[in-house]
Amino acid sequence: MHVFPPEVADRLGDVAPRLFDEVDAMVDRMVDVLLRTEPAYRELDLVELRRSSRAGLAGGIRSLVGAAGGTRELQTAEAREVGRRRAAQGIPLEAVLRAYRLGGQITWETLLAVARTSGGPNDTLLVEVASAVWRTNDVECGAVAEGYREEQRRLDSVDDDARRHVLDGLLDGRGGDPAFVRSASELLGMPLAGRLLAVVAVPDGEGTASLLDPAAGLLRRGMRSVWGERSGAQVGVVALGPRRSTDVLGWLRAVAAGPVGVSAEVEGATGVATAYRLAETAARTLPVGTSQVVTIDDRLPEALLSNSPEISSRLVGQCLGGLLDLPEDEQTVLLDTLAAFLAADGSPTRAADELYCHRNTVMHRLRRIETVTGRKVTDPRARLLWQLALLSAPQLRPARPAA
Numbered sequence: 001m002h003v004f005p006p007e008v009a010d011r012l013g014d015v016a017p018r019l020f021d022e023v024d025a026m027v028d029r030m031v032d033v034l035l036r037t038e039p040a041y042r043e044l045d046l047v048e049l050r051r052s053s054r055a056g057l058a059g060g061i062r063s064l065v066g067a068a069g070g071t072r073e074l075q076t077a078e079a080r081e082v083g084r085r086r087a088a089q090g091i092p093l094e095a096v097l098r099a100y101r102l103g104g105q106i107t108w109e110t111l112l113a114v115a116r117t118s119g120g121p122n123d124t125l126l127v128e129v130a131s132a133v134w135r136t137n138d139v140e141c142g143a144v145a146e147g148y149r150e151e152q153r154r155l156d157s158v159d160d161d162a163r164r165h166v167l168d169g170l171l172d173g174r175g176g177d178p179a180f181v182r183s184a185s186e187l188l189g190m191p192l193a194g195r196l197l198a199v200v201a202v203p204d205g206e207g208t209a210s211l212l213d214p215a216a217g218l219l220r221r222g223m224r225s226v227w228g229e230r231s232g233a234q235v236g237v238v239a240l241g242p243r244r245s246t247d248v249l250g251w252l253r254a255v256a257a258g259p260v261g262v263s264a265e266v267e268g269a270t271g272v273a274t275a276y277r278l279a280e281t282a283a284r285t286l287p288v289g290t291s292q293v294v295t296i297d298d299r300l301p302e303a304l305l306s307n308s309p310e311i312s313s314r315l316v317g318q319c320l321g322g323l324l325d326l327p328e329d330e331q332t333v334l335l336d337t338l339a340a341f342l343a344a345d346g347s348p349t350r351a352a353d354e355l356y357c358h359r360n361t362v363m364h365r366l367r368r369i370e371t372v373t374g375r376k377v378t379d380p381r382a383r384l385l386w387q388l389a390l391l392s393a394p395q396l397r398p399a400r401p402a403a
Helices: 006-021 023-037 039-043 046-065 071-089 093-116 124-157 160-171 179-189 214-219 245-255 270-282 295-304 309-325 328-343 348-355 359-374 379-391
Strands: 194-203 224-230 233-239 261-263 294-296
Touching: 006 023, 006 046, 006 093, 006 261, 023 039, 023 046, 039 093, 046 071, 046 093, 046 124, 071 093, 071 124, 071 214, 093 124, 093 294, 124 348, 160 179, 160 224, 160 233, 160 270, 194 270, 194 348, 214 224, 214 233, 224 261, 233 270, 245 261, 245 294, 261 270, 261 295, 270 294, 270 295, 294 295, 295 379, 309 328, 309 379, 328 348, 328 359, 328 379, 348 359
Parallel strands: 261 294
Antiparallel strands: 194 233, 194 261, 224 233
8 A cells, every 4th residue: 555645644534535425426427438438348237337437446545545454455356356357248458458547537537626625736645646546556457457368368268068067067966066166166267155046048939049148148247157058948057246136137038039947046056956947947837939037936836837747737637627628719718718817816897807898798708617617616726726727738828919
C-alpha cells in the first residue's frame, strides 16, 4: 500500500467518505463509456458488468485511501480473477486493459472534483495522489493481463475429451471423491464446492439443440458451467457463485428452443448426480416440441408419474375409462370440459366461463362424463384421479385455440 505524507493522508481521510458516495455515479459513467466504445462489452450481461465495475472502482478507492490493511493484495487478486473471467468470455485483452485504465481515469477525475468542492485543491495532494492512482492502476492492469493469459493457457490445454470425461464423472456420482473434485475444478476452471444447478435440454421437435452455446451465454452473465451430451440431450452443470437460480432460469427461458429441465440447487459436487437425475426427469415430463423451461419442483406430480409408466398407463385406463373409446370429437369436448372443471376447483360456473359456454352445458357434459367413467364429480378421490390421469397423458388434450 502506498504511504502518503501525513498532510496528504489526512486530506484523503477527509475526502474519502464523499469519494465513496460517488461510486454509483462512477459505475454509471464507466458502464456508459464501455458500452459506447467497446463492442465486446456489449455482449456481457449488464448486471454482471455493473457488479464487476463496482467491485473494481470501490476496491481501487479502498486501496487508495488505505481503508483496510492488505487491500492492495486483495485488489490484485480480484483483478487477476477479472482477467481470467474476461478471457473465458472471449473479451479481447486490449479491451479489458482499456476498461481498467478507464476505471483509473474515472477515479482520478472524481477525486479531483471532490477535492475541489471540499476546500480547494492542494498541489501536494494532487501530485502525490495522481502518482498513487496510476501506480495502482498499472499494478491492476498487470494482474488482469496475468490472469487473462493464465486462463488462455488453461483453455488451450483442455480438450473436449477431458472436459467430457470430467462431466461424466460428476454425473455418475464421483462428486464424493475429493481428489476427483479438486482435479475437476482445476481442469474446468469453475468452483465445485458452492451452489450448483444441473440443466438438461432435450432437442426440439426437429432434433435441433435446445440451447445454443449455453456455456458462453452463462459466462457472459458471470456464471461458469460445463456442458456435454448424454442420451441425446444437452447436459450442463452450472456454478451459481453469487447469482441466484432464478438468474439461470430467466436466461434459459429467453433462449430455449425446446424442453429444458432444471434441478433444485445442490451444495457441492456430491449432489451433482442427483441434480442431474432430477433435471432430466423434469425435462422428460415436457411434451416434445415445446419451448418450455421448468424446475423439478414445478413438475413433481408429472415426475412421479413419468417414473412409473406402467402405473401411469393403468391410471389413464382406469380413471378415464370409456371416455377414450368415444368418437374423437366428443372425446375432445369432454376431456376439455373435465380439465376446465378441475382447474376451476370443481366450479361448473367458472368452468363455463373458461369454455365460453353456458353453465347448463357444462353440467350436461359432466353428467355424461360420470356415466362413461362410472365416477362422480362430487367425489374428491375421483377428481384427484382424473387430475393425475390428465397429467399422465397430456397428449389427450390438444390445446384449444385462443378465442
